[in-house]
Each structure stands twice: as structure tokens, then as C-alpha cells.
Amino acid sequence: MAIFGLWVINKAGGLVYQRNFSDGLAQLSMNEYLVMAGTLHGIHAITSRLSPTGSSSGAQVIEAETFKMTILLTATGTKFVLLTSLSDPSAESLLQKVYEIYADATMKNPFHTPEMPIRSEKFDVRIGNLLGASSSGAV
């Protein structure tokens, strides 16, 4: 069980926070991450329209052969994406905690502009403590 990375995507599809925690996935340039966040934002919207039965949420978990992406969509449209190994059972609860930290360290920060990249040391440190500690690799 390993945590590979965390993305925070704002309601317009822009990547406002990205951090890697352990090796296992390719290290991409910031530009590639931005493109990927935008793509994921679009896919997420489409997946909710493809439901064969009634209305559906967007994609919640996306799985590949060796890793999965767990997506938490908040009521305000911000998306938290956690990239973990396939067997990780705690991804959803971790995302809830990430959301709490986001609310505390980012949204209550008077110097933070909503929808803009997160540049808060406190957020960084608390995320590091939460995810760096629970993943097998060091931060």
C-alpha cells in the first residue's frame, strides 16, 4: 500500500495543488499535470451522463492495473484526487481528512485567493504529516 500523489482541482478544472509522495508513477512536468487535471475534469463531467440507470455521480474511483485514482468531489466543485496503489483501502477516508485540512489551512487563510494555486506552508506541512506518514515511502 502506497500513496503516490495528491491533486487538488478547482471547479474550473485547473490544478491548484499537486504533490508526489512516493515513486512508482512517472514524474511528469507541471504542464503535463495541468493538462491531465483538465482532462480528468472533463471526463468526470461526462461519466455522470453515461449512467444506464437514473442520475449518477461522476467517476469516484478510476482503476488501472497497478494503481487507482480516488476522486472526492466537494459540494463547491473542488475535486481532490488521491493516487494510491490498488489495494489501498483507506483512500476515501484520507481524502475526507485532506478536505478538512484544506478547509482549515487554505479556506480560512485570509491571504489565499479562492480557485488559485495553494501556496500555504501550513497546508503543505499538514498534508505531509497526513499522507507522508501513512504512505510507505518518505515524503
Next chain:
Amino acid sequence: MTVHSLYIFDRHCNCVYYQDWHRTKPPKPAVEGGILPAVSRAVTPRAASSDGNTTSTFTSPRNTLNLSSGIVVAVNEEPQARNAIEPPAQPPSSTGLPFDEETKLVYGVILSLRNMVKKLTKRDEQFTNYRTSTYKMHLYETISGYKFVMLTDPRADSVRFILRQLYSGPFMDYVVRNPIVDMDSREHGIDNEYFRASVDRIIRGLSIFQ
């Protein structure tokens, strides 16, 4: 738990086969020219019936269900008798997208996710499935570029081995080895009676199919 639908795409991005089982929101028929002929009788554009009887066998959702479950003629050449008469109003339960739009969205999603996974891993790793609150979509891609996409209940486990089984069983027997089916034609789907019946038999025999 249940299985909702199965799509097969060829390497030219065309949907060549479609079948559904438990689907409470049936797709609207495709617009004319939106999909290839011989994909699925249930979603091809409706031809205006010659006797003016608009409640033909294809308009009832009940019959659509029957038709999509195996009792279908072989590779169906759509009658050319289409004219300006619009298809009759949709059954009330059909609130979804037209089928051709839907296949494009399905293909777009799986292709984007596939590319995203490949980029994230820098290996030739496959995207396998994603899950929402009401369904789970699975992908199996063959070496020849055919993509088998299945929508199931969100609680279902991976059905990749079943998709593989569909490929190595009915698909090989009734499509690849069928001299009448013109694969890779870009003009026709691969729907035929034996394939449909055989797929239906396998899916209905699954433990997740109820």
C-alpha cells in the same frame, strides 16, 4: 448486482456492436448516419414503416428488450425505405442521449482514461475500470485494437476475464471466423444472430447477472 450493457469498438473508433440487459434508461435511437448498420437492432434509426403503422415492433420498449436479448436476424441491412417521416415520439422512460452521441462519449472517456494511465505510468499499462455511484465501466482491449466495454453494477468485481472470454469465445467463433462478417470494413457492425445469442448466454450465466 447486474450487467447493464456491452459495447464493442473497433480500432477505427467505430462502435461495431451493442447489447443491453438491465437498463432502465434505454438509449434513444441514433440519428441517421450516426452509427454503422448492424450494430444493434434496438438503437438503429427507425425506418418509417411502410403501412404507416407507427407502433411497429421496434417502437415498444418491451419488444426492444426482447430484440436486444437474442432474437435478432443476421447482419441486418437496414431497409432503404427511409423518408422524411420523423420517428415517433420516444417512450417516456427514454431520457438519455441518442445512441450515437452516447457511443462517442463512451469511446472518448475510455480513450482519454487510457492515455492518462499510460502517461502517468510511462509503461504500457491498461486502464481497467472506473466506478460512479450507479455504475461501473470496464474495459478490455485486444491486441488487434478491439475494445470491449461493459457497464455493470458499481459493486461488481472486475469483469475483465469475462470480456476476455467473450473475445476468445463468441467473438472468435462467430465474428473472426465468420466469412460473412466483414471486419474492419468501417461500413458495417458485426451483429449477427449467433454472436448475439452466444454473448447473451454467457452474460446470463454469470453470477453477477440477476
